[in-house]
Amino acid sequence: MPVLGVLSYPSGVKDWKDLNGQPVTQVLxxxxxxxxxxxxxxxxxxxxxxxLASSDFLRKIARSKDSQTVVAVIKQQMEEE
Structure with a gap:
């Protein structure tokens, strides 16, 4: 059974940058x-x-400060049709 792993790194993952050069703070x-x-x-x-391909969904995840908030955002988005 697949499981979604949500890892939050408020300071960013060492040596990981997004396409804009910003620190990666969320790993799904x-x-x-x-x-x-x-x-x-x-x-x-x-x-x-x-x-996940929705820019609004990604923006909400990116603004989340911890794993619990990311999970709550994901649950909310997945419940919406």
């Missing part, structure tokens, strides 16, 4: 084991990435 990762994922899990991941 899909963590997966060796087992195959179900079609529903694949659809959920696809839906997440489609939502």
């Amino acid at each position: 990762a899909i963590l997966m084991g060796k087992d195959e994922i179900t079609e529903q899990e694949a659809n959920d991941i696809k839906r997440f990435f489609v939502k």
Whole structure:
């Protein structure tokens, strides 16, 4: 079963910069084991990435100061259709 990992680094990840040269402060990762994922899990991941492509969604995540806030933003966005 895939799990979304949310890591927050308020000071930025050492030596990581975004395309504008700013420190990377949020890392989102899909963590997966060796087992195959179900079609529903694949659809959920696809839906997440489609939502993630929204500049508004990314802006909300970027403004978040900690992992709990990022998770709350993601939950809210995923509940909206």
